[in-house]
Amino acid sequence: MRHIKAEVFSKKILNDTYVEVVFANKFNIQPNPGQFVHILTKATFIRRPFSIAGCTDQWVRILFKIRGPGTKKLSEVKKGMQLDIIGPLGNSFPSVDKKAKIYLVAGGIGIAPILFVAEQFVKEKRYFKLFYGARNHKDLLIQFLPDGEYIKFFTTDDGSFGKKGTVVEVFEKKSEEEKPDIVFAAGPMKMLEKLSISCKQHNIDAYISLENIMFCGLGVCQGCVIETIDGYKRVCKEGPIFNSKKIKWNLKN
Secondary structure (H helix, E strand, C coil): CEEEEEEEEEEEEECCCEEEEEEECCCCCCCCCCCEEEEECCCCCCEEEEEEEEECCCEEEEEEECCCHHHHHHCCCCCCCEEEEEEEECCCCCCCCCCCCEEEEEEHHHHHHHHHHHHHHHHHCCCEEEEEEECCHHHCCHHHCCCCCCEEEEEECCCCCCEECCHHHHHHHHHHHCCCCEEEEECCHHHHHHHHHHHHHCCCEEEEECCCCCCCCCCCCCCCEEEECCEEEECCCCCCEEEHHHECCCCCC
C-alpha cells in the first residue's frame, strides 16, 4: 500500500453516466485483480473506493458510475491533473488451478474488477466463461472486454441486448450444462446474494467482490463491516473479496 500523487493520462465519459479514468502507476507493488484504490475526490473530505479495472507497469484504470458529488467531481478531472490516491488496498481473487473451469459473473458496474481478472486470464490462456448483465444496453460496457478465446453471455433486464432477464438466470442455466469449478463475481448486492445462494445449492465455490461505504479504507474506522459466519469483517481489509459461503445474507427480497 502506498500514498501517491498520480498524473491522469486520460478520461472518458461513456453514455453520460459511466467514466473511465487512466492514471500513472506509481505504486511500489503491482495491483492484483480484486484490489481497489481509495481516491480523494475534493468534493468531500471522504475518499472514494474504486475497483481496479486493469493495469500495466505504466498505468492503472478505473471505471465508475456517476452517483453523487464525489464521483461527479472525479468525472471532471482532465489529462495532466494529479490524483491523490492510496492503494492498492484489500485482498484479491484467489489463485486457481490452470485446469479449472472458471465462470466470471458481472452485474452493472461490477464489470470493473471482473475486467481485470478477464484480462489476466486471457494473457494466461485460461479456460473461462464471462456472464455480464445490466438494466439495458447503455449500461453494458462491452467495449472494455478483452479480446480472446472465451465464451461471453450478455443479459439485459429490458431485452435491449443479449438475453432478456438476469445474469444469474443465464448463469444457472449454463451451469447445468457445464458445472464450473469456481466462480468470481461482482455487482449489486441483490445479484450477489442470489448468485451465492445458487452456488451453495450446487456446491460451487464462489468468490465475490463486495462494495460498502468506506471512510478510511485501511481497516481502522471499521465503518465498512459485513456480517459473516466468522463474525463481522471489514470489507476494506479482510475483503473486498469474500468466499460467498461465509457471508450472512439478510437482504429483503
